[in-house]
Amino acid sequence: NAGVTQTPKFRVLKTGQSMTLLCAQDMNHEYMYWYRQDPGMGLRLIHYSVGEGTTAKGEVPDGYNVSRLKKQNFLLGLESAAPSQTSVYFCASTSPASGTDTQYFGPGTRLTVL
């Protein structure tokens, strides 16, 4: 049981390049989330999904797109990276049936945009 995994762990992009971050969970959770974490600002929600094939915008969605084609995977895309997207990105998942609303987080992806 690996929990939540994220790929890649580190990435350096040039302004204007694109990339996709992959999140996978093996806990059969319905809900999945993408956050970014910046110093002093805490975790901010980018996009989330409450089920396969559904996605919704969070607090800071601009410049990002997501897809959830399979229940266990949640992809975050940057179409044209900007230096303001330099951050640490965390994926999380939860099951509303758990009763504790616990979010299980991945190890994070550190992204630098030059």
Added chain:
Amino acid sequence: SQKIEQNSEALNIQEGKTATLTCNYTNYSPAYLQWYRQDPGRGPVFLLLIRENEKEKRKERLKVTFDTTLKQSLFHITASQPADSATYLCALGGWASYDKVIFGPGTSLSVIP
């Protein structure tokens, strides 16, 4: 909009003492409040949840209180150890299962041997 504030500065305490972290919120009536621990370079890990109708929750050396009148939660670590050094995040959850959880900025705790 909703706002969550935690201890603005890092907290340094002596080993064996009780650490108390504060989480204050405004413009929100959460159904529950959670505390997470985050170590450098890693994702947050869930510690405790307390619901709006509960005053206090305990788990081993951890104690959480929740005062919905003051809009405040206190997180206590008794008999603190250097291994407790980490950043602690509070998070507020809504009433519907699809409500998003809102995280505070975190408080860095250092337990000095």
